[in-house]
Amino acid sequence: MTDHPGFSGFVRVRGAREHNLKDISVEVPRDALVVFTGVSGSGKSSLAFGTLYAEAQRRYLESVSPYARRLFHQVGAPDVDAVEGLPPAVALQQQRGAPTARSSVGSVTTLSNLVRMLYSRAGDYPEGQGIVYAEGFSPNTPEGACPECHGLGRVYEVTEASMVPDPALTIRERAVAAWPQAWGGQNQRDILVSLGIDVDVPWRDLPRDTRDWILFSDEQPVVPVYPGLTPEATRRAVKRQSPPDYMGTFSSARRHVLHTFATTESAAMKKRVQAYMIETVCPVCHGKRLRPEALAVRFAGYDITDFSRLPLTQVAELLRPVAEGREEGHARRLRERPEVAVAAQRLAADLAARLDVLLRLGLGYLHFERTTPSLSPGELQRLRLATQLYSNLFGVVYVLDEPSAGLHPADTEALLSALGGLKAAGNSLFVVEHDLDVVRRADWLVDVGPGAGEGGGEILYSGPPEGLRDVEASQTAAYLFRDTRAGPHEPRAPSGWLELGGVTRHNLRDLSVRFPLGVLTCVTGVSGSGKSTLVSQVLAQTLAAHFGQGTAPGAEDVEEEGDDVPAATARLGGDVGTLSRLVRVDQKPIGRTPRSNMATYTGLFDHVRKLFAAAPLAKKRKYSAGRFSFNVKGGRCEHCQGEGWVMVELLFLPSVYAPCPVCHGARYNAQTLEVEVRGQTIADVLGMTVDTAHAFFGEERPIFQALDTLREVGLGYLRLGQPATELSGGEAQRIKLATELQRAARGHAVYILDEPTTGLHPADVERLTRQLARLVEAGHTVIAVEHDLQVVAGSDWVLDIGPGAGEEGGRVVAQGTPAEVARAPESRTAPYLARALG
Ligand code: ADP
Ligand code: ADP
Ligand code: ZN
Ligand code: ZN
Numbered sequence: 001m002t003d004h005p006g007f008s009g010f011v012r013v014r015g016a017r018e019h020n021l022k023d024i025s026v027e028v029p030r031d032a033l034v035v036f037t038g039v040s041g042s043g044k045s046s047l048a049f050g051t052l053y054a055e056a057q058r059r060y061l062e063s064v065s066p067y068a069r070r071l072f073h074q075v076g077a078p079d080v081d082a083v084e085g086l087p088p089a090v091a092l093q094q095q096r097g098a099p100t101a102r103s104s105v106g107s108v109t110t111l112s113n114l115v116r117m118l119y120s121r122a123g124d125y126p127e128g129q130g131i132v133y134a135e136g137f138s139p140n141t142p143e144g145a146c147p148e149c150h151g152l153g154r155v156y157e158v159t160e161a162s163m164v165p166d167p168a169l170t171i172r173e174r175a176v177a178a179w180p181q182a183w184g185g186q187n188q189r190d191i192l193v194s195l196g197i198d199v200d201v202p203w204r205d206l207p208r209d210t211r212d213w214i215l216f217s218d219e220q221p222v223v224p225v226y227p228g229l230t231p232e233a234t235r236r237a238v239k240r241q242s243p244p245d246y247m248g249t250f251s252s253a254r255r256h257v258l259h260t261f262a263t264t265e266s267a268a269m270k271k272r273v274q275a276y277m278i279e280t281v282c283p284v285c286h287g288k289r290l291r292p293e294a295l296a297v298r299f300a301g302y303d304i305t306d307f308s309r310l311p312l313t314q315v316a317e318l319l320r321p322v323a324e325g326r327e328e329g330h331a332r333r334l335r336e337r338p339e340v341a342v343a344a345q346r347l348a349a350d351l352a353a354r355l356d357v358l359l360r361l362g363l364g365y366l367h368f369e370r371t372t373p374s375l376s377p378g379e380l381q382r383l384r385l386a387t388q389l390y391s392n393l394f395g396v397v398y399v400l401d402e403p404s405a406g407l408h409p410a411d412t413e414a415l416l417s418a419l420g421g422l423k424a425a426g427n428s429l430f431v432v433e434h435d436l437d438v439v440r441r442a443d444w445l446v447d448v449g450p451g452a453g454e455g456g457g458e459i460l461y462s463g464p465p466e467g468l469r470d471v472e473a474s475q476t477a478a479y480l481f482r483d484t485r486a487g488p489h490e491p492r493a494p495s496g497w498l499e500l501g502g503v504t505r506h507n508l509r510d511l512s513v514r515f516p517l518g519v520l521t522c523v524t525g526v527s528g529s530g531k532s533t534l535v536s537q538v539l540a541q542t543l544a545a546h547f548g549q550g551t552a553p554g555a556e557d558v559e560e561e562g563d564d565v566p567a568a569t570a571r572l573g574g575d576v577g578t579l580s581r582l583v584r585v586d587q588k589p590i591g592r593t594p595r596s597n598m599a600t601y602t603g604l605f606d607h608v609r610k611l612f613a614a615a616p617l618a619k620k621r622k623y624s625a626g627r628f629s630f631n632v633k634g635g636r637c638e639h640c641q642g643e644g645w646v647m648v649e650l651l652f653l654p655s656v657y658a659p660c661p662v663c664h665g666a667r668y669n670a671q672t673l674e675v676e677v678r679g680q681t682i683a684d685v686l687g688m689t690v691d692t693a694h695a696f697f698g699e700e701r702p703i704f705q706a707l708d709t710l711r712e713v714g715l716g717y718l719r720l721g722q723p724a725t726e727l728s729g730g731e732a733q734r735i736k737l738a739t740e741l742q743r744a745a746r747g748h749a750v751y752i753l754d755e756p757t758t759g760l761h762p763a764d765v766e767r768l769t770r771q772l773a774r775l776v777e778a779g780h781t782v783i784a785v786e787h788d789l790q791v792v793a794g795s796d797w798v799l800d801i802g803p804g805a806g807e808e809g810g811r812v813v814a815q816g817t818p819a820e821v822a823r824a825p826e827s828r829t830a831p832y833l834a835r836a837l838g
Contacts, residue, residue, distance in 0.1 A: 006029075006443075007029035007030065007031070007032055007443075007444075008029075008030060008031050009029070009030045009031070009085055010027045010028065010029055010030065010085055011027065011028050011029075011030060011052070011083065011084070011085045011086050011087075011397075011428075012025075012026075012027050012082075012083070012084040012085055013025060013026050013027070013028075013047075013051065013052070013080060013082075013083050014080070014081045014082045014083075014084075015080060015081030015082065016047065016051045016078070016079070016080040016081075017079040017080065018046045018047075018050040018051045018054075018078050018079045018080065019043065019046040019050060019457075020041075020042075020043050020046060020453050020454060020456055020457035020717075021043050021046050021047060021050075021051070021079075021457045022457040022458050024047075024457070024458060024459050025459075026047075026446060026459050026462050027462065028430070028444055028446060028462065029428075029443065029444050030085065030087065030397075030428045031423065031426060031427070031428055032423065032428060032429070032443040032444055033419060033420075033423055033429045033431065033441065033442050033443045033444070034428070034429065034430050034431065034442065034443065034444045034445075034446060035431050035432075035433050035438065035439050035442035035444070035445055035446070036048050036430065036431065036432045036433070036445075036446045036447075036448060037433070037434070037439055037445060037446070037447045037448070037476040037761070038447055038448035038449045038456065038460075038475075038476065038761065039449060039450075039451065039452055039456070039475055039714075039761040039763050039764055040452060040714050040715075040717065040759060040760055040761055040764050041452030041453050041456060041714075041715075041716070041717025041718070042448040042449045042450075042451065042452055042456035042457070042717075042761075043448045043456050043457045044432045044446075044448050045401070045432055046457075047446070047448060048399055048401075048430050048431075048432050049091065049093060049399060049401070049432075050078060051078045051079075051080050051083070052083065052086065052089065052397070052399065052430060053089050053091050053397075053399045053430075054077070054078040055077070055078050055080065055083045055086060056086055056087070056088055056089035056397065057089065057091075058077050058078070059086075060088060086397070087395050087396055087397050087428060088395075088396055088397070089396065089397040089398070089399055090388065090393075090396055090397070090398050090399070091398075091399045091400075092381055092384050092385055092388070092398060092399070092400045092401070092403070093381075093399070093400075093401045094377040094378065094380075094381050094401045094402065094405065094728065094729070103371070103372050104368060104369055104370060104371050104372065105366050105367065105368050105369070105370045105372070105375075105383060106308060106368035106369065108372060108380070108383050108384065108387065109354075109358070109383055109386060109387050110387065111351065111354060111355070111368065112138075112308070112368055113134070114347065114350060114351045114354070115137075115304065115307065115308065115351065115368065116134040116135070116137040116138060116304070117134045117347055118299060118344070118347045118348065118351060119132070119134075119137050119294075119297050119299055119304045119307075120132055120133055120134045120136070120137060120297075121340070121343040121344070121347060122299065122322075122340055122343045122344030122347055122348070123297035123298060123299045123304075124297065124298045124299065125296070125297055126296050129293060129296060129297075132293055132294050132297055136291065136293070136294050137290065137294050137297075137304050139151035139153070139289035139290055143291075144290055144291060144294055145289065145290070145291070146282060146284055146285035146288075146289055146290055146291055146292075147284070147291065148282050148283065148284035148285065149282035149284070149285060149289070151289045151290075152282070152289065153281070153282055153285065153287040153288065153289040154279050154280065154281060154282055154287065155279075155280055155281075155282045155283070156258075156261065156274075156277040156278065156279055157277065157278050157280070158178070158215075158253070158254045158257055158258070158276060158277055158278070159278060160211065160215060162178075162276050162277065162278050163176060163177065163178035163215055163253045163254070163257070163276050164176055164177065164178075164203055164215070165177055166203075167202065167203040167204035168202050168203070168204065169202065169203060170199060170200050170201060170202055170203065171189055171192060171197070171199035171200075171203065171214075172189060172199045172200055175202075175203035176188070176203075176214065176215070176253050177276065178253045178256065178257050178273070178276035179253055179256060180256065186227070187225070187248055188248075188250065188251065190225045190226070190227050190234075190248065191223055191225060191248045191249075191250045192214070192250075193226075193231050193234050194223045194224060194225055194226070194234055194238055194248075195221070195223060195250070196235065197210060197214070198231070199231065200231070213252070214252060214253065215252055215253045215254055216252055216253075216254050217250075217252040217255075218252070218255065219250070219252075220249055220250055220251060220255075221249075221250050222247050222248070222249050222250075223247065223248055223250065224237075224238060224241075224244030224247060224248075225244050225245055225246055225247065225248040226238075226242075226244055226245060227245055228245075253276075256273075257273045257276050257277060260273045261273050261274060261277065288303070288305040289305070290304070290305065299318075300318040300322075300327075302318075305369075308367065308368040308369045309367050309368075309369050310367055311364060311365050311366070311367055311806045311807060312355055312358055312359060312363065312364045312365070312366055312367060312368075313359060313364035313365070313806070315355060315367075315368075316352055316355045316356065316359060316364070319348045319349075319351055319352040319355070320352060322344055322345060322348035323345060323348040323349035323351075323352045324345075324349075325341075325345050353390070354386075354390045357386045357389045357390055357418065358383070358386045360414045360417065360418060361382045361385065361386055361411075361414055361415060361418055362382070362407065362408075362411035362414055362415075362526065362527045362528065362805065363379065363382060363383065363386070363527075363528070364528075364805060364806065365507070365527075365528035365805035365806025365807075365808075365809070366379070366383075366528070366806075376405075376406050376532070377405065377406075377587075377729055378402075378403075378404075378405035378406030378407065378527075379406065379527070381400070381401070381403060381405070382403065382415070385398075385400070385403065385418060386418070388422065389418055389421055389422060392425070393425075393427065394425050394426035394427055395426055395427065396427050396428070397427070397428040397429070397430055398422060398427060398428070398429050398430070399430045399431075400429065400430070400431045400432070400433075401431075401432050402432060402433055402434065402435075402758070402759060403415055403419070403431065403433065403438075404433060404434075404435040404437075404438055405755070405758050405759075406527055406755060406758075406787070407435075407527055407787060408524070408525065408526040408527055408787055408828065408829070409437065409787065409789065409829075409832040410526055410828045410829075410832070411526055411527050412435065412437050412438065415438075416437075416438065416441055419431070434757075434759070434760060434761050434762065436479060436480060436762065439465070439476070439480060440465065440480070442465055443464065444462070444463065444464060444465075445461060445462070445463065445464070445465045445468055445476075446459065446461070446462045447459070447460045447461040447462075447468055447471065447474050447476050447477070448460065449473065449474060449475060449476075450473045450474065450475065452691075452714075452716055452717035453689045453691055453716065453717035454689065454691065454692070455691070456717070460473050460474045461474060461477075465480070468480060468481075469481050475761065475762075475763045476761070476762075478763075479761075479762040479763065483838075489793070489794055489818075491519070491795075491796040491797065491817040491818065491819075492518070492519045492520075492776065492796045493519075494516030494517055494518055494519050494796075494797070495517050495518030495519075495575075495578075495779075496516075496517040496518065496574065496575030496578055497514045497515070497516060497517060497574040497575055498514065498515045498516075498517055498572070498573075498574050498575060498576055498579070498750070498781070499512070499513075499514045499571075499572065499573035499574035499576075500512065500513050500514070500515070500538070500539060500542065500570050500571070500572060500573075501570060501571040501573060502570050502571045503534065503538050503570040504570075505533055505537065505538055506530065506533045506810075507528075507529075507530050507533070507806050507807060507809055507810035508530050508533055508534060508538070508810045509810060511534070511810065511811070511812070513534070513799065513812055513815075514574060515539075515781070515783055515797075515799070516781075516796065516797045517575060517578065517579070517748070517781045518748070518776065518779060518780070518781055519776060519781065519782075519795075519796035519797055520772055520773070520776050520782045520784070520794075520795045520796050520797070521781075521782065521783045521784070521795060521796065521797040521798070521799060522784055522785075522786045522791060522792045522795040522797075522798050522799070523535050523783065523784065523785045523786070523798075523799045523800075523801060524785075524786065524787070524792055524798060524799070524800045524801070524821075524829045524833075525800055525801035525802040525809065525813070525828075525829065526802055526803075526804060526805055526809070526828055527805060528805030528806050528809060529801045529802040529803075529804065529805055529809035529810065530801050530809050530810045531785045531801050532754060532785060534801065535752060535754070535783060535785050536584075536586060536752065536754050536785065538569070538570050539570075539752065539783070540582065540584050540752050541569055542569045542570050542572055543572070543579075543582040543750060543752075544582055544584075545569050546572055546576065547579075547580075547581055547582055549581070549582055578748060579747075579748050579749070579750055579781070580746070580747030580748055580749060581747060581748075581749040581750070582749065582750050582752065583740050583749050583750070583751045583752070584752050585733055585736045585737045585740060585751060585752065585753045585754075585756070586733060586736070586752075586753070586754045587729030587730065587732055587733045587754055587755070587758065588729075588732065589724050589725065589727065589729075589732050590724045590727065590732045590735055590736065591724035591725075592724070592725070593723075593724070593725065594643055594644075594645065594723035594724070594725050594726075595630070595631055595642070595643065595723075595724075596723070596724040597686075597720065597721050597722055597723055597724055598690075598710070598715075598718060598720055598721075598722060598724075598727075598735050599686065599720040599721060600631075601724070601735060601739065602706055602710070602735065602738065602739045602742075603706070603739070604702075604703055604706040604707070604720070605720075606625070607700065607702045607703045607706075608628075608682070608685055608703060609625040609626075609628040609629060609682075610625045611677055611700060611703070612625070612628045612675055612677055612682050613625040613627065613628065615675050615676065615677050617674060617675050617676075618675045621671075621675075623635070623672075623675065627672060628668075628672065628675075628682050629642075630642030630643075630644075630667040630668065635668055635669060635671075635672035636667060636668055636669065636672075637660060637662055637663035637666065637667055637668055637669050638669070639660055639661070639662035639663065640660035640662065640663060640667070642667050642668075643660070643667065644659065644660055644663065644665040644666065644667040645658065645659060645660060645665065646658055646659075646660050646661070666681075666683040667683060667686070667721075668681075668682060668683055678696070680696070685720060686719070686720050686721030687719060687720075687721060688719065688720055689716065689717055689718060689719050689720075690707050690710045690711055690715055690716045690717070690718055690719075690720065691711065691716040691717065693707055693720055694707040694708065694711060694716070705742065706738075706742060709738040709741050709742050710735070710738045712738070712741075712767060712771060713734040713735075713737050713738045713741070713767070713768060713771060714734060714760060714764040714767055714768065715731065715734055715735065715738065718731065728758075728759050729758060729759075730756075730757075730758035730759030730760065731759065733753070733754070733756055733758070734756070734768075737753070737756070737771065741771060741774075741775070748779050748780055748781065749780045749781070750780070750781045750782075750783065751772075751775060751780060751781065751782045751783070752783050752784075753772075753782065753783070753784040753785070753786075754784075754785050755784075755785055755786055755787065756768060756772075756784055756786065757786065757787075757788040757791060762790070765788060765790060765791065766790075768791075769790075769791055769794055772784070776796075789832055789833060789835075789836035790836065792818060792829075792833060792836070793818050793833060793836040793837050794818075795818060796817065797815070797816070797817060798814070798815065798816065798817070798818050798820075798821040798829075798833070799812060799815045800812070800813045800814040800815065800821055800824065800827045800829050800830075801813065802826075802827065802828055802829075803826055803827070803828055804828075813826050813827045813828075814826070814827040814829075814830065818833060818837060819837060821833060822834040822837055
């Protein structure tokens with residue numbers, strides 16, 4: 001296949017068998033944009049990430065650590081005979097499962113460092129103040145942290161009222177609630193008895209100085225303790241100096257609370273003591289977390305904290321004149337303090353150039369302090385991509401996973417030019433992608449298929465895009481080369497209207513909107529325009545509160561979203577009375593540990609366990625359904641406690657999981673695995689794909705039906721036991737959708753979805769749209785944030801938010817049937833929608 005003169009070199013894969021790959025061999029060019037296509041589950045990721053990236057990673061690790069080499073024997077290197085010509089690789093994969101580390105836009109992009117440098121070298125200092133070094137602008141360093149709050153921005157204090165909620169109680173009755181429970185609290189009480197303090201009078205009757213000492217003292221006297229004795233007997237024992245049970249150390253309640261808060265590693269303990277503290281904004285830094293000297297330095301009139309909270313577009317505007325040496329007073333400064341003027345210009349130019357990359361990727365509405373857990377996976381991936389763009393590496397392969405996720409078609413152009421920039425710098429790009437606009441721009445396509453799971457895993461085509469046209473078996477070819485215009489579609493008429501008024505959150509200001517009921521609505525707009533804020537947050541939370549539902553599923557995540565704003569609600573009106581329930585189908589993980597999986601989440605596994613408990617051998621041994629759970633003692637493997645994996649800690653490297661040496665990943669103990677249903681163990685069932693299980697459980701109605709729905713949302717390729725942490729956001733969302741589709745839905749529900757087509761091949765999108773139509777036909781309302789124009793064109797109503805992102809968005813730009821919105825003059829969606837409608 002070396003008859004492709006346009007390319008400088010090739011990566012050659014021979015005999016790849018990772019996951020479902022069928023011993024495939026393929027060659028892809030270097031220094032090119034290579035796009036991997038195919039239906040969900042066909043094996044694109046197994047090739048791009050599981051084989052190519054994993055192999056590059058393995059080589060890298062082996063070169064740095066001989067220990068890692070041994071480990072790969074255990075964990076398993078990618079199953080491939082040979083990979084030749086592979087450059088070092090960088091993966092920009094979308095986060096699966098929950099994001100862990102708490103960082104910010106500024107730290108992920110490393111731009112915060114530059115901003116600190118800018119403030120240090122080129123900021124305006126008050127008369128007579130010495131220079132503050134760059135570290136002095138970081139709240140995470142001793143040089144920078146506000147001395148009062150240690151860089152937290154908040155201070156915690158304790159008061160008598162916070163630690164002694166009920167002063168009518170005696171000390172024996174636990175008046176000092178802040179002291180530890182159980183033995184620790186008793187110990188402090190016994191110490192007070194030894195010290196001669198009356199523990200049997202109401203707290204409020206103790207003298208003021210005694211109370212203050214107990215609560216706030218820094219002294220820690222060590223005294224003899226006689227736990228069994230009455231106060232009277234204790235007094236005598238102390239006097240006689242009888243040998244005590246032990247010597248106890250006193251600790252004031254404040255000391256206990258603050259010390260525990262600062263040092264405990266237990267989240268529960270921390271939470272308990274926090275309940276006795278009063279949190280206030282730090283009076284010294286006013287929540288800005290920095291020393292006064294740092295906050296006194298200004299750039300363009302802003303202190304560094306305010307500067308870091310401006311949208312990046314605005315930051316870029318402030319920097320531009322400085323970068324070009326035409327800000328006010330430039331000439332004077334150049335005369336008086338040339339070194340400052342030169343540094344300012346150079347740093348501002350550098351920062352502006354880097355920001356430009358972020359702006360071009362449509363991220364200008366973010367600000368440096370925005371925390372990463374509050375970003376969507378697509379936004380985070382584009383941030384990382386931008387960081388790579390200005391890190392000036394070359395000769396690297398970037399492996400990306402659906403970079404167009406969350407992008408409005410108007411933003412996709414910018415993404416393509418960013419990818420073009422990486423390529424021009426001498427890098428290779430391997431991209432798993434469904435968006436046909438990206439697929440069309442590839443230099444080389446690798447189409448994997450034809451189906452998913454066992455039905456896929458073959459290379460249908462590898463070559464320049466045009467050549468795919470003649471590949472009959474390819475589902476991608478069908479969509480890429482045929483007329484994709486939606487054709488005539490008669491929008492359904494709404495059965496009523498839901499009104500939402502007074503919506504104020506993020507960039508939405510007192511917005512009023514209405515949603516049609518009984519139809520499919522798509523909410524569109526560029527990234528950052530306010531779609532998720534409106535639909536997934538305010539609408540969802542308001543309806544949840546209205547129905548008294550809580551925000552479940554996913555309610556437990558609210559805290560981790562990094563959003564300090566409490567649940568937002570707005571005014572509801574219109575025909576809300578005709579609605580009975582909210583169903584939220586979002587991309588949040590279905591579980592946070594490998595213990596949850598699709599089978600447990602959908603409830604399907606309960607039926608499977610009952611089936612196993614009814615097997616003859618299980619009956620004879622009196623095994624209940626619980627015996628077949630890997631989450632409780634009994635039937636599971638105790639070595640790994642039913643996880644199937646054990647964690648191996650590596651020095652200097654991220655720890656890795658290795659299969660459990662006892663059960664070899666089966667999760668169950670040997671006795672449990674002796675029970676079979678039609679020749680399969682419970683572990684075998686967890687290892688089946690939905691498709692295989694669908695054939696296997698043909699007779700068992702409830703199991704069969706659950707599997708049927710999972711196949712209909714395009715998940716036939718997933719294994720039943722695939723841990724929740726391995727599922728992508730799109731897969732998690734489709735599992736939730738399938739679970740909801742199965743519920744006998746009574747009444748009229750509102751379904752809220754967040755970009756349900758993420759991770760779906762156009763062929764899968766068609767199936768999904770049919771499912772959504774089914775819900776609408778059953779009388780329900782479906783509201784989806786969506787970019788896929790096929791879906792938008794086929795919907796009944798479009799609500800276009802914008803026109804721009806952040807402060808330039810947040811308004812309803814157009815609303816109506818797809819045809820009406822396609823003609824709206826101000827809408828950025830209109831031209832794309834018009835084209836999709838044909
Ligand atoms: P795609 O990227 O095309 O959606 P994948 O490469 O993710 O497809 O999956 C291809 C097949 O490999 C599917 O049947 C999937 O269930 C299986 N698979 C994916 N990840 C794993 C894994 N970690 N262990 C076992 N099988 C997996
Ligand atoms: P979309 O869904 O259209 O991409 P979003 O609703 O996510 O847009 O964002 C709208 C605006 O609200 C943007 O300016 C964004 O930066 C801001 N925003 C979104 N989430 C948060 C958050 N958790 N904290 C602060 N600002 C946020
Ligand atoms: Zn402070
Ligand atoms: Zn085990």
